[in-house]
Amino acid sequence: MAIYFYSSREKPYGCFSNFSAHGLTLDGVWWPTSEHYFQAQKFVGTPHADQIRQVKLPKDAARLGRQRTRPLRPDWEAVKDDVMRQAVLCKFETHADIQDILLSTGNQDLVENAPGDYYWGCGQNGTGKNMLGKILMEVRERLRAG
Numbered sequence: 001m002a003i004y005f006y007s008s009r010e011k012p013y014g015c016f017s018n019f020s021a022h023g024l025t026l027d028g029v030w031w032p033t034s035e036h037y038f039q040a041q042k043f044v045g046t047p048h049a050d051q052i053r054q055v056k057l058p059k060d061a062a063r064l065g066r067q068r069t070r071p072l073r074p075d076w077e078a079v080k081d082d083v084m085r086q087a088v089l090c091k092f093e094t095h096a097d098i099q100d101i102l103l104s105t106g107n108q109d110l111v112e113n114a115p116g117d118y119y120w121g122c123g124q125n126g127t128g129k130n131m132l133g134k135i136l137m138e139v140r141e142r143l144r145a146g
């Protein structure tokens with residue numbers, strides 16, 4: 001059976017959303033959520049990356065990261081999956097409680113039920129790539145292997 005998740009407020013699987021309030025340290029600094037880290041990497045090496053890191057809420061980090069008033073790093077399309085892998089792995093390595101929730105899902109498919117997102121989620125009609133779900137399943141396997 002597949003597990004669908006989307007809102008970070010849902011229990012118990014809202015913690016699979018990048019918007020969940022689970023901070024992490026990467027590149028030597030603290031990020032309030034994996035969404036903050038992911039969005040900031042679009043502008044790595046510029047002051048805007050740190051501006052994104054410093055906003056309070058993940059929805060604001062996403063809004064800033066999605067603005068196209070500043071240029072994206074030129075290799076973004078090539079690196080974005082690895083950026084997401086790194087953020088998600090670090091988040092679940094950092095927080096034992098949500099690591100347990102991820103491991104408790106066994107071999108079930110994990111699907112981000114994001115209606116407007118056909119890349120990271122499954123989209124409105126289920127045909128999306130579900131890359132976040134796939135990365136969560138990879139991370140689950142890696143944590144299981146120890």
Ligand SMILES: Nc1nc(O)c(N)c(N[C@@H]2O[C@H](COP(=O)(O)O)[C@@H](O)[C@H]2O)n1
Pocket residue numbers: 006018019035038065066112114116117120121132
């Ligand atoms: N909560 C939420 N709302 C949306 O509108 C979404 N698209 C998602 N999906 C997450 O968005 C992040 C990537 O967005 P961009 O590639 O910057 O558009 C990523 O965390 C997805 O899991 N979630």
